[in-house]
Amino acid sequence: xxxxxxxxxxxxxxxxxxPYEEVVQRMIALLDQAHDxxxxxxxxxxxxxxxxxxxxIIPFGPELDKWYQKGDVTKFDPFKPxxxxxxxxxxxxxxxxxxxxxxxxxxxxxxxxxxxxxxLNKYRKMFLxxxxxxxxxxxxxxxxxxxxxxxxxxWKAFRWPGTGTGHGGPIIGQLICNDRRWPESWKILGLQxxxxxxxxxxxxxxxxxxPGKASxxxxxxxxxxxxxxxxxxxxQYNSYHNCCYSLCSARTGxxxxxxxxxxxxxxxxxxxxxxAKSKTNEDELVWAEIDLDSCYPPRNRAxxxxxxxxxxxxxxxxxx
Ligand code: CDT
Numbered sequence: 233x234x235x236x237x238x239x240x241x242x243x244x245x246x247x248x249x250x251p252y253e254e255v256v257q258r259m260i261a262l263l264d265q266a267h268d269x270x271x272x273x274x275x276x277x278x279x280x281x282x283x284x285x286x287x288x289i290i291p292f293g294p295e296l297d298k299w300y301q302k303g304d305v306t307k308f309d310p311f312k313p314x315x316x317x318x319x320x321x322x323x324x325x326x327x328x329x330x331x332x333x334x335x336x337x338x339x340x341x342x343x344x345x346x347x348x349x350x351x352l353n354k355y356r357k358m359f360l361x362x363x364x365x366x367x368x369x370x371x372x373x374x375x376x377x378x379x380x381x382x383x384x385x386x387w388k389a390f391r392w393p394g395t396g397t398g399h400g401g402p403i404i405g406q407l408i409c410n411d412r413r414w415p416e417s418w419k420i421l422g423l424q425x426x427x428x429x430x431x432x433x434x435x436x437x438x439x440x441x442x443p444g445k446a447s448x449x450x451x452x453x454x455x456x457x458x459x460x461x462x463x464x465x466x467x468q469y470n471s472y473h474n475c476c477y478s479l480c481s482a483r484t485g486x487x488x489x490x491x492x493x494x495x496x497x498x499x500x501x502x503x504x505x506x507x508a509k510s511k512t513n514e515d516e517l518v519w520a521e522i523d524l525d526s527c528y529p530p531r532n533r534a535x536x537x538x539x540x541x542x543x544x545x546x547x548x549x550x551x552x
Pocket of ligand 1: 278361362374408409410411413433434435436439
């Protein structure tokens with residue numbers, strides 16, 4: 233066996249004016265719980281440190297750019313106490329944030345920082361949902377196509393050494409929110425042997441079904457149930473056919489008293505079974521002890537890619 237204690241940290245409501253310091257203190261409280269349990273990896277949501285700002289219309293320029301971080305995010309003063317605490321505890325973290333590059337490019341990004349504080353990998357969200365131009369007659373926007381460029385770092389799986397689990401360390405992959413709905417992103421990680429996929433999300437309870445028609449904005453218990461069902465469906469099936477664990481962290485709660493995001497933070501095993509799940513829509517640590525070896529019986533048989541795949545038949549998938 234190759235046992236490892238891992239966690240998916242769920243982060244509750246963050247309002248538009250919630251200061252970084254408050255969020256960081258809450259994130260540290262989640263690390264404290266993880267430390268008490270001997271957890272080695274804590275996954276955090278998409279854009280963990282702020283409210284989900286793409287729901288707002290914000291003018292381009294300095295007003296928008298203040299939502300982003302430049303340079304090494306672990307060195308950004310307001311976030312430093314979080315990364316320092318993780319290092320002090322010897323906990324690796326995967327965290328989402330809004331990235332602004334030196335070339336003035338904007339990305340929806342997550343970093344994987346190991347237990348010694350090293351940046352092991354950076355991932356930039358590939359599938360950006362929503363719109364480039366604001367919609368009319370809707371109670372809120374989803375402007376990811378306006379505020380972010382599509383990711384350009386592909387889906388790179390990488391080793392995370394120093395965990396004591398052998399084989400050079402677990403093989404990790406990262407996805408961000410909408411990426412989890414697309415089998416291609418998982419398969420590319422699966423083909424590289426990813427054993428743990430770290431995912432963060434901001435999934436609204438209700439969405440625009442048909443642009444321009446406010447009446448098509450669904451907001452009811454049944455839409456929350458459906459959004460949660462689709463979340464689990466994606467995580468369970470894609471973990472199953474890629475024979476990997478997934479740690480899936482929600483930014484949840486009702487931001488500013490009106491913007492509701494689903495909860496449903498989960499840990500899924502290589503059989504597609506949910507082995508741990510959040511019970512609230514607040515800050516919550518969801519954790520499990522996993523056995524990386526359990527990725528291999530299905531990999532060696534039903535989902536032995538080398539034996540069963542038919543890549544020569546997949547041309548349509550890569551046509552423009
Ligand atoms: N953040 C994010 O990617 N959310 C999407 C919903 C977008 S609806 C326009 C998701 O896939 O959950």
